[in-house]
Amino acid sequence: MKIAFILVCTLALAFTGSARATDFTQYVNPFIGTGAVHGGLSGNNYPGATVPFGMVQLSPDTREAPDWAQASGYDYNDTTIYGFSHTRLSGTGASDLIDLLLMPTTGNRTSSTFSHEREEAHPGYYQVFLKDEGINAELTATTRTGIHRYTYPETKDAELIIDLDHSANKESWNRKIIHSQIRLINDRTIEGYRIITGWAKLRKVYFHIEFSTPIVSATLRDGDRRYENAPLINGTDLHALLRFGKLNGQPLICKVALSPVSKANAQLNMEQEAGHWEFDRFVTDANTCWEKELSKIKADGSELQKELFYTALYHTMLQPNTFSDVNGEYMTADYTVGKLPGGETHYTTFSLWDTFRGAHPLYTLITPERVPDFVKSMIRQYDSYGYLPIWQLWGQDNYCMIGNHSIPVIVDAVLKGVPDIDVEKAYEAVRNSSLTSHPNSPFHVWEKYGYMPENIQTQSVSITLEQAYDDWCTARLAKKLGKEEDHQHFTHRSGFYRNLYNSDTHFFQPKNDKGEWIEPFDPYKYGANGGYPFTEGNAWQYYWYVPQDIPALIELTGGSKAFEQKLDTFFTSRHQSGELNDNASGFVGQYAHGNEPSHHVAYLYNYAGRPEKTQKYVHHILTELYNNTSSGYAGNDDCGEMSAWYVFSAMGFYPVNPASGEYVIGTPAFNHCTLNLSNGKEFHIEAPRKSPSEFYVRSIQLNGQPLKGFILTHKDIVKGGTMVFKMKK
Known part of the structure; x- marks a missing residue:
């Protein structure tokens, strides 16, 4: 990239319109999330x-x-x-x-x-x-x-x-x-x-x-x-x-x-x-x-709402970080010097266990022009390491956290039609990263047992649930490319989560390599980052992590009514067993908004036919678990993921399954909100109300037609148009 920084930004301003020159940065408060007020977590910004x-x-x-x-x-x-x-x-x-x-x-x-x-x-x-x-x-x-x-x-x-x-x-x-x-x-x-x-x-x-x-x-x-x-x-x-x-x-x-x-x-x-x-x-x-x-999102609300929203939007764009020089050179994962084609940027700082959930789907809406370079940067690690990033920092993988969550990021970009990605190369990287064993991902164990036995691979339940999701993503890309054998293989693996469901306890529970349930089992007990079946959470918080097939999870639970009742218990039970994990904070019952495994759960009531309960809890989280003090976040912002949840949810929807191309409706925080899309179109979200207490949704229309099923697609948004909410108390 040989164009001067100043010229790039000057052209960018001309593109977005000089009338907007002072509209948005005035609302950003960089001190939000920089220090806890009364103990706990604050954001670490x-x-x-x-x-x-x-x-x-x-x-x-x-x-x-x-x-x-x-x-x-x-x-x-x-x-x-x-x-x-x-x-x-x-x-x-x-x-x-x-x-x-x-x-x-x-x-x-x-x-x-x-x-x-x-x-x-x-x-x-x-x-x-x-x-x-x-x-x-x-x-x-x-x-x-x-x-x-x-x-x-x-x-x-x-x-x-x-x-x-x-x-x-x-x-x-x-x-x-x-x-x-x-x-x-x-x-x-x-x-x-x-x-x-x-x-x-x-x-x-x-x-x-x-x-x-x-x-x-x-x-x-x-x-x-x-x-x-x-x-x-x-x-x-x-x-x-x-x-x-x-x-x-x-x-x-x-x-x-x-x-x-x-x-x-x-x-x-x-x-x-x-x-x-x-x-x-x-x-x-x-x-x-x-x-x-x-300026890519124009939100009209109270001064406090705009301060929280634009600060969150700002935080989502502090990373990933540029890692190539102006002449296109960068340090590769094997410590040699690589050289980019003209006009490309190499990035690092991929906190993928966090950001695959909300931040990367958000980038496909607000900065899709950068997404190809994000994807190519991940693939370049594959070329050096043999598998995609887990948690990449300054060009090196530190293997922090679990799962292989470059996979949903890449699959989501390809399936959304993001241009300038070599799809066959992307699939090669995704497929081989799903087969090559590496730290926390012993795929030979995964294939042999159909789950991760805790006595072989610690954090076994969390890894089983998250890897099943990654395999579903791989299967979707295989299907798109007509690779039917791979599609069948990875679809089969995406159901491995079922092998750890205990119908007696009604939780996902660890097994050993003999197929025996590991006892004693306490669904309220927390794990950290090793030495326990659950990662930075407990069995309650991980119960809901089957985003690839929520109807199947509802069936396992005993049907929609049982699913709703279990969600009710999750959001109301305050029972504790032993010490909480350091990352567990921002509680609504067992729901812990301060850490990512819980982030999609409030939206699951929609699948049980109770959208008003989704609206109730999303509104509560938006208004009670974010503020404009130095202790403004309920947990670590995790390279913008806590902020991405706020940005999505304040607009009125969230990617429960981040590689599905679908967003689940919640409750919009603003009366009016506009996405200024990179293709020159606009997507308007209208939710007029007489008072802030009107946060329940009476009806939704998309471009004049009723929206069914509380699902908004990525295609709906990028085509431009208007979504109108009728709100009620």
Whole structure:
């Protein structure tokens, strides 16, 4: 991609219409979900500067070594900033990245207190006043470059610390720095790299930094070894203290470009994206890019509703992250350098156990032009690894979580007719990833037993249910391509969930390799990520995970009435057995909105002929489990998945089966909502009401005709048109 970042965003704004230039970013509050108020989970989001799907996420770190509870590096409850690093994860339950920390100082201080009264954030911009030394820090970004503006007290010498040792907690994931380098090219330029291993293995991060003011002197340090004005330093604990003298009220501007490939590519990224020194212009350009993305959905509601909606929409587009340089080079999964065809982008950060459910289906509506590159990025891992991503970070699979959920993402894209995807290559990757055993996916065991025995593969019930769904997706693609033998094989495997249904307990229950039920069995007891049959949940929460065949699940349950009654118990029972999983939060009975396995369940009442109960619980979740504080989410946002649920549900529908091309109707939050589609058409959702208490649906019409079955198809939406709800109390 050789078109300059600024030109891309300028053209994008022209495409969406200049009249919308200030309509949407004003509603985004990046502080939502950045810190729990009264314990529990909050979102694990960050407030710093980035652009949609950018490589750089430039934000303050409020911990010396961010860990699980501050996975993005920032906690709203903290009062100290240790500097500003350039990469991070959004909303995850584990921390990584946190690369290349810069800290402005006048006295070699490595931290400063701050207050929220002198802190500001909006899309593409962050500002904070560092109280201890009176320094004002401002941040903005392009796709691959972070831009800092530091205003120092006029009477003090301006200094800047560059810290290559700073990272997420080195006590987690065996994290350590393998090697790093700082090299002074001239009095305005520094470059270097860091190789670090942790949750993502052996990450290579190259950087190129330029300053608006010349460096007067520099101290380089590796641990206790210090060098004055040396041209470079190598080691594993590197710091640089740069001195710029008195700036007489003029700000110091630092431009920091990253690359996963080389220092030369980092420099090229800066040249093409950040060739000037006008900080405010960078801020405007970043805002322009966000306006273009956020304008794809126009929602008319209360100020609070719009704040929650557009912040959620913003959060869905912080990842996946660009992982290729402007010249098309990227680091492959086998640590070689790949080169893209012209115009393509390679992406990373695929939190697929979370995002296959709602975020990726949302991308097919709001940013379908990026979906082919998402799919191709996954397939490139298949080419190197032999199977598709499970949880990919900085180009490497960390095997976190279960299932093979690249499969539904790719199948959904192909079946929706997303262009520019090699369908046969996609099927090859999907099929072989469903047959090649890899961590948490021993398919030879799956084929032999027809389920995962817990004494062979832990998390067995959750894996059985989720893999059955992935196999259904593979079967659908095989059928589309006329591969009947594969279609039959994977359809058969998609029914393996039945082999763990215990008709005596009426739950999915673990077995051993002898086919014996494992006792004692407690459906209320929680598992984590190994050592128990259920993943981050219990048997109640996983009971409902048969999205490929809800009618069959209803039949197993004993019919529609029994299914409804079991759902009623699920949403009302508050019984607990032992400790809850750390990810279990946002409770409505046993329903735990703070974690993804529950996300589709409120919509299942529709299948039992009780849509009013779906509407009741969806409305409750929308209004009670999201707010506009730092504790705004009921659980980790998980790379935008918690946000995607809100975006879909506020529009009035949700993809219960995310690869089906269908959306199940709930209850719209807005009186009016419009999707501005990439094909130039518009899809309008009208739900006029006299008061917020009118959240029950009396009737629905699609383009003047009654909508039957509370199902809206993807084809219905992309054709454009109008869906009208009549609401009641």
